[in-house]
Amino acid sequence: xxxxxxxxxxxxxxxxxxxxxxxxxxxxxxxxxxxxxxxxxxxxxxxxxxxxxxxxxxxxxxxxxxxxxxxxxxxxxxxxxxxxxxxxxxxxxxxxxxxxxxxxxxxxxxxxxxxxxxxxxxxxxxxxxxxxxxxxxxxxxxxxxxxxxxxxxxxxxxxxxxxxxxxxxxxxxxxxxxxxxxxxxxxxxxxxxxxxxxxxxxxxxxxxxxxxxxxxxxxxxxxxxxxxxxxxxxxxxxxxxxxxxxxxxxxxxxxxxxxxxxxxxxxxxxxxxxxxxxxxxxxxxxxxxxxxxxxxxxxxxxxxxxxxxxxxxxxxxxxxxxxxxxxxxxxxxxx
Numbered sequence: 001x002x003x004x005x006x007x008x009x010x011x012x013x014x015x016x017x018x019x020x021x022x023x024x025x026x027x028x029x030x031x032x033x034x035x036x037x038x039x040x041x042x043x044x045x046x047x048x049x050x051x052x053x054x055x056x057x058x059x060x061x062x063x064x065x066x067x068x069x070x071x072x073x074x075x076x077x078x079x080x081x082x083x084x085x086x087x088x089x090x091x092x093x094x095x096x097x098x099x100x101x102x103x104x105x106x107x108x109x110x111x112x113x114x115x116x117x118x119x120x121x122x123x124x125x126x127x128x129x130x131x132x133x134x135x136x137x138x139x140x141x142x143x144x145x146x147x148x149x150x151x152x153x154x155x156x157x158x159x160x161x162x163x164x165x166x167x168x169x170x171x172x173x174x175x176x177x178x179x180x181x182x183x184x185x186x187x188x189x190x191x192x193x194x195x196x197x198x199x200x201x202x203x204x205x206x207x208x209x210x211x212x213x214x215x216x217x218x219x220x221x222x223x224x225x226x227x228x229x230x231x232x233x234x235x236x237x238x239x240x241x242x243x244x245x246x247x248x249x250x251x252x253x254x255x256x257x258x259x260x261x262x263x264x265x266x267x268x269x270x271x272x273x274x275x276x277x278x279x280x281x282x283x284x285x286x287x288x289x290x291x292x293x294x295x296x297x298x299x300x301x302x303x304x305x306x307x308x309x310x311x312x313x314x315x316x317x318x319x320x321x322x323x324x325x326x327x328x329x330x331x332x333x334x335x
Contacts, residue, residue: 034067034260036252038094039083041075041200046224047282048096048151048244049073051275058267067260069094079199081180088144090251098153098200098244100181108139110316111325115187116306118241121155123333125276128243132328137245146248148268152279156240159222160214161207164298165235168192168305177203177215186312187239188216191305203227216240219286220279228290234297237305246271 036056040049049071056069077083083095084102102109111117118124127133128150137147158165158176165171171193178184180197188195196212206212207230214231216239222228246268253261290297317326 034063036067036069036093038069038071038096039077039087039092040071040073040096041080041083042073042096043224044073046073047220047275047278048246050278051151051271052094052096052246054274055267055271058270059263062263062267063260067263075201079201081199084145084247087247087249090144090249092249093252094148094246094248096151096244096246098179099242100179100184102140102245103181103183105143106139107319108136108321108325110183111322111329112136113181113183113240113242114313114317114326115239115309116302117326117329119333121152121241124241124243125152127329127332130332132325132332136325140245140247141250144250146250146253148246148248148265149272150243150245151272151275153242153244154218154220154279154283155236155238156216156218156242157234157236157238158214158216159227159231159234159295161231161233162213164233164296165237166298166300168308170235175211175213177206177212183312183316186315187309190308190312204230207231218283219290220282222295223286223289224282228293228295232295234290234295236297236299237302239302239305 036059038052038056040046040052042049052069052071056071059067059069077086077092080095080097081101083092084097086092087095099109099113103113112124112127118127133150137150140147158171160174160176162174163170168191171191174193175196176188176193177198178188178195179200185195185197196206198206198212203212203215204226207215207227214233215227216237217227222231222234228234248264253264256264313326317323
């Protein structure tokens with residue numbers, strides 16, 4: 001399936017929704033008893049992909065090979081929006097997604113995506129490991145998804161090829177890629193730049209062809225996706241510490257025995273520890289690569305950027321549940 005044109009892939013994925021996970025497996029790989037399918041837009045060596053593979057190894061060990069995970073990495077099965085949709089229909093068992101596509105289906109997922117709501121990676125991890133995190137994952141079940149765990153996506157900052165960003169005024173006129181999300185678009189526009197929503201896998205080409213001036217993401221993505229080859233400046237706004245989620249199809253979940261559900265949850269939680277270990281190593285390595293490159297890195301005073309986000313928060317945080325979650329998240333970052 002690798003190399004299938006995008007239009008054909010979308011048609012294929014729509015078909016998968018009607019076939020179910022078993023038929024999908026039969027068409028894509030040798031069917032093994034209890035083999036779950038998983039998708040990820042990141043490449044094979046990315047920490048989220050390795051974490052899901054680690055989860056599959058645990059399941060295989062614990063069940064004598066009865067359960068396991070076959071992962072299709074590198075966007076083989078489409079964009080995150082594609083695989084999320086197919087997972088909700090039961091055509092895939094598992095998918096790792098950024099929270100942006102989740103925002104469009106469940107408002108409770110919005111608070112952890114707000115710019116400048118987290119003050120550090122430690123703050124973000126504390127929140128997602130708490131009852132706040134569990135409540136947000138539980139909100140996905142009515143949409144045909146079981147939230148299993150959170151993975152890191154690091155501190156997201158801006159990189160571009162035109163100029164360093166030290167103040168919001170430096171963003172005027174910049175065409176910056178964002179995930180397909182109203183929240184991300186509103187954030188970029190509020191900062192004075194022009195938001196360009198495009199799929200993750202198209203960023204490098206868009207940078208090299210001049211479709212966009214830059215993007216916003218973390219250290220490992222800047223290096224791992226070779227975006228640093230196409231930009232000149234990396235400005236450490238750290239405007240987002242948005243986590244990512246590993247979700248399972250509720251249809252697949254309902255087909256598991258109670259004991260197997262417990263094993264899947266346990267393996268998912270264990271995979272978080274492994275993912276964070278790999279992630280922290282990846283960040284350190286990415287920083288070394290950038291230090292040896294031609295990319296100029298600069299820190300910023302975050303206050304002027306954060307001040308422009310109040311209207312964005314007010315626009316998207318409207319329900320009592322959302323407001324309560326925001327208050328609890330902010331409180332967990334104080335003291």
